Amino acid sequence: MKPSESIPTPGSWMYNMCVDPKSSKRYLKMFKIVNKFVIPLYRIRLLAMFGFRLLLLTTKGKKTGKLRRNPVEYFKIENVIYIVSGYGKKAFWFRNIVAHPNEVHVQVGFRSYHADVEIIEGEALEEFFRWLVVKKPKYSKAGFGWDPNDDPETADFSYIASLMRVIKLKKPVT
Numbered sequence: 423m424k425p426s427e428s429i430p431t432p433g434s435w436m437y438n439m440c441v442d443p444k445s446s447k448r449y450l451k452m453f454k455i456v457n458k459f460v461i462p463l464y465r466i467r468l469l470a471m472f473g474f475r476l477l478l479l480t481t482k483g484k485k486t487g488k489l490r491r492n493p494v495e496y497f498k499i500e501n502v503i504y505i506v507s508g509y510g511k512k513a514f515w516f517r518n519i520v521a522h523p524n525e526v527h528v529q530v531g532f533r534s535y536h537a538d539v540e541i542i543e544g545e546a547l548e549e550f551f552r553w554l555v556v557k558k559p560k561y562s563k564a565g566f567g568w569d570p571n572d573d574p575e576t577a578d579f580s581y582i583a584s585l586m587r588v589i590k591l592k593k594p595v596t
Contacts (some may be wrong), residue, residue: 431567481518
């Protein structure tokens with residue numbers, strides 16, 4: 423099997439969310455239930471005290487225009503925050519960002535700010551996955567079945583890059 427067809431591997435949570443429709447529905451239901459508890463805990467800053475790698479993303483709804491809040495796991499590369507849409511273009515928060523890119527607010531720990539967004543595409547997206555497998559090998563193995571014995575420099579991340587969406591969140595320069 424070519425690397426491009428093996429990442430994400432069947433059984434990994436990313437494969438289940440992006441490729442397997444039955445599992446994808448189960449994950450969506452689970453996230454809706456969990457988020458009902460996580461969002462209030464985050465808003466009162468309780469989760470931030472324990473160092474969870476989550477941020478609270480607030481977007482303007484694509485259709486309704488209402489504010490929508492979602493806890494999202496993030497990665498920090500050189501003091502820049504990246505978030506990954508496990509559902510790719512289908513994630514509601516991703517669609518909201520595309521529809522209203524100037525209406526994105528982020529709460530990271532105890533800090534809160536309006537964010538400038540950049541959707542990562544092409545070679546930069548594959549570079550993000552290379553960084554991820556090198557810096558977060560356990561996450562990569564559990565998340566999308568990365569084999570730590572594979573060489574990230576020669577691996578083909580095009581398939582997973584076609585499924586996922588990565589967004590860079592920057593503090594605006596004032």
